[in-house]
Amino acid sequence: MSEITNMMTQTFESDFQDNNKQTALQRAVVKNGILASAENMHAKTTNVPVFSIDVKTGKVSNQKQSGRCWMFAALNTFRHKMLNQFDLKEFELSQNYVFFWDKYEKANYFYENILATADQELSSRKVAFLLQVPQQDGGQWDMIVSIFQKYGVVPKTAMPESKNSSSSRELNNYLNKKLRKDAVRLRHLVETGKTSEEIQEAKTKMLQEVYNFLAISLGTPPKTFDFEYRDEKQEYHIDRELTPQRFYDKYVGVDLDNYVSIINAPTADKPYNQSYTVEMLGNVVGGKEVKYLNVDMETFKKLAVAQLEQGETVWFGCDVGQSSTRDTGIMSLDAYDVNDLFDIDFTMTKAERLDHGESLMTHAMVLTGVDIVDGHSTKWKVENSWGEKVGDKGFFVASDEWMDEYTYQIVVRKDLLTDEQRTAFEAEPVVLQPWDPMGALA
Template sequence: MSQHNPQAVMTQEMIEQFRMSFESDPVNRLAQDAVTRVSVHTVALNHEAATGTDHTFSVMLPSNEATAQEKSGRCWLFSGLNTFRTEVMQRLDVDKFELSQSYLMFWDKLEKASYFLESILSTLSEPVDGRLLMHLLHHPLQDGGQWDMFCALVAKYGVVPKTVMPETESSGNSGVMNAVITAKLREYAADLRRMAATGDEEDVLRSRKEMMMGVIFRMLAIHLGTPPVEFFWQWRDKGGAFHRDGTITPQEFFGRYVGVDLENKVCLINCPTPDKPMNHLYTIGYLGNVIEAKGIRYLNTPIEVFKQAAIDMLVAGRPVWFGCDVGKFEERDLGILDPSIFEYDLVYGEGFMSDKAERILYGQSAMNHAMVLTGIDLDGDGHARKWRVENSWGDKLGDKGFMVMTDAWFDEYVYEVAVSRDYLPEGLAAVLREEPTVLPPWDPMGALAVAR
């Protein structure tokens, strides 16, 4: 800023006025004494909201033990697989069961690497310092994902029990693995662009890409183990009876023991910004993992439609995958999501007044975590009071890993729900057949569930 408006300068007189105003109010000094010694969330905690929240629900699906994604951003994979668990438990007649998250993590990383290199090949004419290339190079192999990316993996690779491909050090602590493979992918991006610039034809570039993918496979196998092509499956049910299915593929396991119709699921979003009309289909440019899959599809719906579809799913006994901004007004130890849980206005003298649309537009909020709705508390008129949430942060928080989300928090910070088409209002099914509007890769709705 070589030139500036004199009125824009922070003067000493102005700063002195701020100081005097602060020190003249004893409430400010009390807040300072408290917050300089303990977390502002401890000071601002709304005791009435915290003690008035219980873990009792009028509709509650069968529970399983909480899962733990550890130090990784695999919440979308954990929550997606957790929606399958009840079905598997019923078919196997067991009390507890967990599917392998590291199995899908392996294939997600491999597919993302291929998707990234294809994106590089399709943008060879773009400047390396342009916005698109900078976006593609930023996080080519991060842990996060979306519902449609989860479905693409399951449809192509199936699922396996956790005992078949258990956790490794890198699956639960993915930072180093991601860093070394990301470094290799950026190196490969430079290599492909350099080859193209010197005149190599597409067949040469693709041959080079295949070699690159062999290296990425090797790196992933070293960190995560080699995913099975088939495995031997047998188990005992909760009554002690022995069952043997023999040698089975991951795709066969999904068909026999999960059997969820993924094609019947649709991802609804609630994004009330003026640039995204309601009841319209959207996709995100350069976002995905499995290249041949249909890609990301979002149906933007009003909050009433969005919420009612989730309610109807739960009442029918079906868990709901959802994406939200988990860090806002979250009391993690108690497992409470409630916009009144912290009284910031009492600490700072002013609260936060932006609505959902404004927070999205100005970068204050976006979907960053995925969990599962497994219960709801309905009032006498069938309206939601609060929601039961299955998280993937272990069993030490909330009610043995389960959280309570108030309906007010749902309205403000839930952005996506994956529901069956059967629960959409008449007329919306036709919208799903329309060609989606392509949003830029950096659109807020392109955010990935990656919180840990």
């Protein structure tokens, strides 16, 4: 191995000090920071928030200090439909309600995976993967579908936000402590030859404790509730004694089995027009399998445009922190000129970033509009869930080139797919490793 010598470092220092441009940049960056010094105003002038296709939505929601973007994005797609159908001015579905059931189900999913790997050493990569983060706030589209299909949804008035849903760090910290401790016991029960009945009895007691922990922290999910509201004409409506499932069927009414996840992962190990799933990725045991169809980016964007053209918004997953300005809400490859600032080329291809840990899906939002020029998309309107103080009252703009590089997943209706694409999606999926970047949770 070759070490760094003092002479080498002295040479580097001399070269730096002799370069007036670099010392001038040093003064600016030390005082203002990297991104503030590299921000490019041109990105804002070329991504004006005006779109030829713009689906009507209400105000943006706010996930606050939690990682529930995937839930907010899914619930927002339902909210858009309800606002228009029932002539509502403002309305939200309860994020806390689905948060409760997701945590509950993730605990059981973790226990079952611990039992399934109990014959492996703690040093096994799969066991280490499970124990590193037993559960977290993030998730995938098919995981939230499993929650909706099993537990339904409720209005936010039926189960409002709690301190621990809006700021989930403490809840996650102590829930993961419990799950890791329970993993010790479950593995010991298997190691000492306990019967499956004895193991399941122990697991049931653990789940009771999980339920108690969540109920104390988040509140008790309602079994029935009344739904009352005034529409835009100020007419009063009330529907009494609804269950969460009946409310979903009557007021949301979206057949979730008609929607599929489309990804763009241009890596050598994932040929296009092939379906994929990820081992040990899920939340509801017996729920919907996480499944994707991988397509090229041109096809990917055409499917998103087709759904927007029909007046329906699109759930999507991306790497939101790449080349994006939080305050002005611009997601563009030229948002920052960091290459010029440091005279270093940071550029990698999308496949290289995925393969080498530089990028993956970190956040889910909703596409609510797109600008079409000469038949091609040029920029996209994005509904975020960070409140109204960022972007344009909470809405962001993504350039088409940014979408190409940093968007990984959309959810669209099956009827928008070709027969060939539907056949490919329905085929037996290739199973990816648990740590594959396509298993990232938004």
